[in-house]
Amino acid sequence: MFIDKVDILVQAGRGGNGVNSFYRDKFMRSKNNRKGKPDGGDGGDGGSVIIKVDTNVISLLDFYYRKKFSAKRASNGKGKDRRGQNGEDCYIHVPPGTLVKDKKDNCILRDLQFEDSSLIVAKGGRGGRGNRRASLASEGKDGEIKKITLELKLVADVGLVGMPNAGKSTLLSKISHAKPKIAPYPFTTKSPVLGIVKEEDSSFVVADIPGLIEDAHLGKGLGFDFLRHIERTRILVHLVDMSEIDPINNYRAICQELELYSNKLSKSPQIIVANKMDLDASKNNLNNFKKSVNKDVVAISAKDNHNLADLINAIREKL
Ligand SMILES: Nc1nc2c(ncn2[C@@H]2O[C@H](COP(=O)(O)OP(=O)(O)OP(=O)(O)O)[C@@H](O)[C@H]2O)c(=O)[nH]1
Ligand SMILES: [Mg+2]
Incomplete structure (x- = not known):
């Protein structure tokens, strides 16, 4: 079977939450420092979905079987100003000559023609800030979610x-x-x-x-x-x-x-x-x-x- 046009769903990972955390030790006795020193770390950034040209791939056939691609979410920040781990990116390998379009408006995002060209199609959510850097910790943002059309124009001589x-x-x-x-x-x-x-x-x-x-x-x-x-x-x-x-x-x-x-x-x-x-x-x-x-x-x-x-x-x- 030859498949030259497929729709896929791409979902980037959510950013990790920042945390509220306070550091106290026995030397912190003063009244105005009862809670301790804010030391909540930031959440990590969510993983992105990236489409990349791979010359070993020759058709869009694989996308007939698998249509959803998600990158990993990030982990939350921790006390002692420790940042959460970033979510892992998800790579989608396509043959050279693949046109990447946004399905919503059919607008061309990129023409991936050559080896190693790549495009971030769904950006991971930013991690929230911990209270070490903000007065109050914030939640991580959702990753982008999009419908993408892949179109293969055969590259023949x-x-x-x-x-x-x-x-x-x-x-x-x-x-x-x-x-x-x-x-x-x-x-x-x-x-x-x-x-x-x-x-x-x-x-x-x-x-x-x-x-x-x-x-x-x-x-x-x-x-x-x-x-x-x-x-x-x-x-x-x-x-x-x-x-x-x-x-x-x-x-x-x-x-x-x-x-x-x-x-x-x-x-x-x-x-x-x-x-x-x-x-x-x-x-x-x-x-x-x-x-x-x-x-x-x-x-x-x-x-x-x-x-x-x-x-x-x-x-x-x-x-
Ligand atoms: N006598 C003769 N018949 C031929 C020759 N080349 C192809 N044919 C015959 O013509 C018919 C059509 O051949 P195809 O190769 O399928 O033609 P096509 O141009 O690919 O046709 P479509 O895919 O329908 O567009 C077949 O019966 C072939 O055997 C030739 O050089 N001589
Ligand atoms: Mg023919």
Whole structure:
């Protein structure tokens, strides 16, 4: 299961109470010092909840099972001006590329992209003061409590786009160890799948997302919502099923949807790939297609592993 958006509850620890305490010894005899000297210590500060990037974590799956995270409360102050112990912080480990939002207003708190970036999402309550420092001891404050939305934007180098059934998942399964579902009908891929293409000296990450169709921006099909996963890829590989009746129109429809999604995405460098070249119809369509788009086209058959090395080279060069 791939989970890319989860809500969690975070609760920081309560601050410890300050105490009222008086120190007396046999030398304190004077009338105006009957109670003794105030020596109540402050309470400790409550633990905070901290979200931290951990490159060993690759998905938000864990948050499907555990949704509540609490930091420890602090202990109270003691006599002899002893401060209470601080509550332990609670760390939440997330993959790089996690967007942290406040669920209440959907406002972005931080974009945690890199190793070791972190953010305090719920601050521990301050400890109360003991009567050593205040005339009367005060109670510790409650820790913050919040609903947080975690959103993972996959950090891939290459995004695969194209119509449903174009062969995107087939391609990913051939060039990486990923095992996406492949089937001869549209919308086989229902959530993004990542694959790592390993080369001797370098490797890159490819994201396969559900296919796009015309009017995706109006909510048709599945794909539009998933474009956010490839917003940050460095290049797009645009796969076109060359055996279809009108591949030119299909190609343009996808370009149009990308444009309607975001300016940035439509300006991403694209490698245009003609797929299913093993079929007769594809051979007839390819020339017209090339003429009409007037750009470089890499012709492959994902199914037969044909020209995949050339495609990988083209991707590496563009990256
Ligand atoms: N003949 C031929 N068929 C192919 C080729 N590549 C993929 N297919 C077939 O096309 C169908 C769709 O392939 P998928 O890889 O599932 O397509 P997709 O683009 O991931 O589709 P969605 O996930 O629905 O968007 C499957 O039946 C594949 O076997 C190819 O190069 N040649
Ligand atoms: Mg697919």
